[in-house]
Amino acid sequence: MSRTSAAAFRYEPGLSPAPSSLRAGLQRARGLLDVKFRRRGEATILESLRQEGCLKARLTRPEPGSWTCLVALNCSGGVAAGDLLHVVLEAGEGARVTLAGQAAERFYRAMPGSLPAQLRTELQIAPGAAIEWLPQETILFNHANLERELDVRVTADAWFLAVETLIFGRTAMGEEVRQVRLRDRIRLRRDGQLILQDAVRLDGDAAALLDRPAVGGGARAVATIVHASPEAEAVLDGLRAVLSETQTQWGASGWNGMLVARICAVSGRYARSAVIAGLAALRGARPLPRVWMC
Numbered sequence: 001m002s003r004t005s006a007a008a009f010r011y012e013p014g015l016s017p018a019p020s021s022l023r024a025g026l027q028r029a030r031g032l033l034d035v036k037f038r039r040r041g042e043a044t045i046l047e048s049l050r051q052e053g054c055l056k057a058r059l060t061r062p063e064p065g066s067w068t069c070l071v072a073l074n075c076s077g078g079v080a081a082g083d084l085l086h087v088v089l090e091a092g093e094g095a096r097v098t099l100a101g102q103a104a105e106r107f108y109r110a111m112p113g114s115l116p117a118q119l120r121t122e123l124q125i126a127p128g129a130a131i132e133w134l135p136q137e138t139i140l141f142n143h144a145n146l147e148r149e150l151d152v153r154v155t156a157d158a159w160f161l162a163v164e165t166l167i168f169g170r171t172a173m174g175e176e177v178r179q180v181r182l183r184d185r186i187r188l189r190r191d192g193q194l195i196l197q198d199a200v201r202l203d204g205d206a207a208a209l210l211d212r213p214a215v216g217g218g219a220r221a222v223a224t225i226v227h228a229s230p231e232a233e234a235v236l237d238g239l240r241a242v243l244s245e246t247q248t249q250w251g252a253s254g255w256n257g258m259l260v261a262r263i264c265a266v267s268g269r270y271a272r273s274a275v276i277a278g279l280a281a282l283r284g285a286r287p288l289p290r291v292w293m294c
Contacts, residue, residue, distance in 0.1 A: 028082040028115075031055030033072060039094035039129075044068040047092065055085060060290060067096040067132070069289050074105065079117045081110030081145045087121045091129040099123075100289035101135035104167075110145035116181065119148040123160070130159035134279070134289060137165045137221075137268055140177055140206070147183040154190050154228055156257075161282055162186070163275055165223040167268040168206045177206040188228060188258070195256060198224065217249055219264035221271035225278050228258040235259070235282055242281045246274035 032052040037044050044067065051057055054076040060069045072087060079085070091097045107117060125131050133150070140146070154160050164186070169175035181203055188196035202209060210216030227235070236254035239261060243250045247270050252261035261278060265271035279288065 028084070029054045029074075029076040029080070030083070031074065031076070031085045032088075033057050033086070034088045035070060036090045036092065037068060037095045037097050038092035044091075044095045044097060054083075055087065063287050063290065065286050066289075067098045067130070067286070069098040069100060071100050071102050071289065071291055072135075073102045078106040078108055079119070079146075080108050081114035081117055083117045085117075085119045089122070089131065090124045091126060091131050093126040093128055095126070095129045097130070098132040098134060098289055100132075100291055102291050103294070104137040104139050105135070106139045106141065107144040107146050108141050109143040110181075114145060116145040116147045116183070119146070121150045123150075123152045125152070125154045125158040125160055127155045127157055129155075131161075132283075133160075133162035134292070135164065136292065137167050137272065139167045139170065139268075140180055140182070142169070142175070142177050143179045144177070145181045148185070150186045152186075152188045152228075153192075154188070156191055157230060159229040160188075160227065161279075162226045163223060163279065165221065165268070165271055165275060166200075167221045167271070168210060169220060171220055171267040172269075178208075179204065180206040182206075186224070186226060188226065190228065190257070195228075196226065196258065196260070198226070198260070216264050219249070219266060221265045221268045223263040223265075223271050223275050225252075225261040225263070225275070225282070226258065227260075227282055230257060232257055232259045238281045239278055242277040243274060246270070246277055248274045250274065 031054040033055045034050040036047040038047045054074055056073045056075055058071045060071055089099055123131050168177040184200040186198040210219050233254035236259050240252050248263050248265040250263045263274045
């Protein structure tokens with residue numbers, strides 16, 4: 001996998017309005033995490049860790065039956081327009097790693113003419129290795145401007161699980177997202193071949209768009225679960241069974257050694273409950289990272 005520094009992760013001209021925020025000299029957050037794990041005997045250990053700017057990483061105390069867990073922290077207190085955050089994680093042969101987010105991430109209102117916030121996550125999984133990408137919810141405020149990419153490279157016998165949850169305003173606070181700009185893309189490659197590209201693009205009144213039956217059916221929270229492994233299709237029925245017990249609209253399909261599920265809920269609370277149920281069906285008896293229980 002190609003690696004780039006935080007300084008090299010730049011805004012792409014032509015995707016957003018003119019960068020007046022740069023001319024105004026507004027301070028923007030920059031963050032980089034570059035982490036490698038490897039297998040030593042029966043244990044997965046940290047091989048290297050590089051952290052820059054507002055992104056930090058902490059290894060948690062192992063729970064019985066769990067994998068090595070790394071928690072990513074954004075110490076800037078949320079994401080504003082123009083922020084650049086980049087995470088690179090590599091699991092060496094046979095390693096087992098869970099990467100979790102400390103808490104729900106907030107994406108704040110962007111000023112007119114601001115650059116988008118840009119987040120890029122790169123995961124590379126070696127033969128016989130496994131990575132779980134388990135960030136907590138992404139909360140979008142009115143007038144948020146976000147471009148996000150998850151780029152994953154696996155081998156034929158690797159194991160991968162990811163969840164991404166978007167919340168369009170906090171319903172308990174009476175918030176509605178009436179203006180948002182979102183570009184969200186997941187790419188999954190197996191042995192160099194692209195097997196999944198899932199892209200979401202929203203511009204304008206998110207609430208009105210999500211009210212459309214073919215888009216969200218009135219949802220205010222949308223979650224996506226992606227799983228790739230030699231056994232992925234065999235666990236599809238179990239995933240469907242647990243999702244059918246949740247108070248959400250959902251769909252799940254399995255093909256070509258992977259499965260994808262989409263969950264739509266009227267609030268973040270129902271989406272979170274469905275995601276936790278779905279993860280339990282795919283992860284077995286292993287406990288969720290402790291930060292998910294806070």
